[in-house]
Amino acid sequence: MAIGNEGLLLAPAVLQPHDLRDAWRMKHKLGDESLYISGGTLLRTRWETGAAPIPRYLIDLRSIKGLTGVSMTANHIAIGALSPLSDCRNNALLQRVAPALHEALRSIAAPSVRNLATIGGNVVSGAGDALPALLIYDAELVWFDGRHAAAEPAEDWLRRLKYRSAPEDRILTEIRLRAVDAVGQSGGDGLRKFEAYRKVGRREAFTPSLVTVALSATVDRDGRFTDIRIAAGGGSATPQRLAAAEALLRETILSELTYGSLYMAVYEEYEACPDAFASADYRKKTAGNLVVSEIWSAFAQ
Ligand SMILES: Cc1cc2nc3c(=O)[nH]c(=O)nc-3n(C[C@H](O)[C@H](O)[C@H](O)COP(=O)(O)OP(=O)(O)OC[C@H]3O[C@@H](n4cnc5c(N)ncnc54)[C@H](O)[C@@H]3O)c2cc1C
Incomplete structure (x- = not known):
C-alpha cells in the first residue's frame, strides 16, 4: 500500500x-x-x-556497480542505464557519433538536474526527451528480467508501452546504439550526411517539451535519400518513428521533393498528445514544420 x-x-x-x-x-x-x-x-x-x-x-x-559509462564494440555503442545525463552529454564518443543525442541531452532540464538524472530513468519514463534521438540510432534496450539480460528494440518497447497499464518491472541495464560513422558535411564518396534534433517548448530554455523531432539522413551524389530516420515525441506523447514520412523521402529524389507532402506525411502520422498547454493539432503542425525546415536547411540550399 x-x-x-x-x-x-x-x-x-x-x-x-x-x-x-x-x-x-x-x-x-x-x-x-x-x-x-x-x-x-x-x-x-x-x-x-x-x-x-x-x-x-x-x-x-x-x-549496483557496472551500470554506468559509455563503450564501443564492433556492433554497437553501449550506454550504461545509470549514467547521468551530464556524463552522457560530456562523453567524447557520443559527441562524435551521436550529435542528435548530444543535442537532446543538452535540452533536458538544467545542469544540476542532469548531474543526478540518468539516461535510463529518462527512457523508462516512456516520454523522455532523449527517446526520439535514441530512435534514430535504432536503439536497443537491455533489460534484466530476474534471470537474464536481453536486448529489445526501443521502438518495439515504445509501441507496446502505449497499450500497457502496469509499470515496467524489469531493470533497464544498458542502451545500445547502432555503430555509425561520425556525421560529416560531405564525404569523399559524394554522400551528404546529416543529423538533427529539435525541441520546442513553452519557452526558449529550461522547459518541458511540447514537440521534439530527431532526424538522420544521407543523400547520395544522384540526390537520392539512401538512409533516413525520422522520430517525433514531446510532452506526454509516446515517441515514435515516422515510417510513412521516411518512406516518402526514400522514394523521392531531392530535386523532386515537395515539402508540402513531407509536412502532410509527418502531420498525419505523428500521434501527438494534447494537454492544457497545446492541442494535438498544434503539436502535429509543429512536428511537420520542424522536419521540413531541417531537411530544407540541410539539403536544399
Ligand atoms: C526541474 C526538472 C526539469 C526536467 N526537465 C526535463 C526535460 O526537459 N526533458 C525530459 O525528458 N525530462 C525532464 N525532467 C524529468 C527527469 O529529470 C528526466 O526524465 C530524467 O532523465 C529521469 O531520470 P532519473 O534517473 O532521475 O529517473 P527516476 O526519477 O529515478 O525514475 C524515473 C522512472 O524510471 C524508473 N527507473 C529509473 N531507472 C530505471 C532502470 N534502470 N530500470 C527500470 N526502471 C527505472 C523509476 O522507477 C521511475 O518510474 C525534468 C525533471 C526536473 C526535476
Whole structure:
C-alpha cells in the first residue's frame, strides 16, 4: 500500500541492493509497495505535484556497480542505464557519433538536474526527451528480467508501452546504439550526411517539451535519400518513428521533393498528445514544420 502525499514527511525506506538479482528479488518481494529509483528527479517531481503516491520502499539502483559509462564494440555503442545525463552529454564518443543525442541531452532540464538524472530513468519514463534521438540510432534496450539480460528494440518497447497499464518491472541495464560513422558535411564518396534534433517548448530554455523531432539522413551524389530516420515525441506523447514520412523521402529524389507532402506525411502520422498547454493539432503542425525546415536547411540550399 502506497503512502499518500500528505505523508511527505514519512520518508520511504531506501534499499540498496548489491547486484541486479538482489534488486529484482527485493522488487518481487515488495511488489507495489516499492519502486526502482535512479536519479530520483522524475519521481520526486511526480510526488511533489501529487501525480503519483510515494511508495513505502525505494530500491536504489545506484548501489549496483557496472551500470554506468559509455563503450564501443564492433556492433554497437553501449550506454550504461545509470549514467547521468551530464556524463552522457560530456562523453567524447557520443559527441562524435551521436550529435542528435548530444543535442537532446543538452535540452533536458538544467545542469544540476542532469548531474543526478540518468539516461535510463529518462527512457523508462516512456516520454523522455532523449527517446526520439535514441530512435534514430535504432536503439536497443537491455533489460534484466530476474534471470537474464536481453536486448529489445526501443521502438518495439515504445509501441507496446502505449497499450500497457502496469509499470515496467524489469531493470533497464544498458542502451545500445547502432555503430555509425561520425556525421560529416560531405564525404569523399559524394554522400551528404546529416543529423538533427529539435525541441520546442513553452519557452526558449529550461522547459518541458511540447514537440521534439530527431532526424538522420544521407543523400547520395544522384540526390537520392539512401538512409533516413525520422522520430517525433514531446510532452506526454509516446515517441515514435515516422515510417510513412521516411518512406516518402526514400522514394523521392531531392530535386523532386515537395515539402508540402513531407509536412502532410509527418502531420498525419505523428500521434501527438494534447494537454492544457497545446492541442494535438498544434503539436502535429509543429512536428511537420520542424522536419521540413531541417531537411530544407540541410539539403536544399
Ligand atoms: C526541474 C526538472 C526539469 C526536467 N526537465 C526535463 C526535460 O526537459 N526533458 C525530459 O525528458 N525530462 C525532464 N525532467 C524529468 C527527469 O529529470 C528526466 O526524465 C530524467 O532523465 C529521469 O531520470 P532519473 O534517473 O532521475 O529517473 P527516476 O526519477 O529515478 O525514475 C524515473 C522512472 O524510471 C524508473 N527507473 C529509473 N531507472 C530505471 C532502470 N534502470 N530500470 C527500470 N526502471 C527505472 C523509476 O522507477 C521511475 O518510474 C525534468 C525533471 C526536473 C526535476
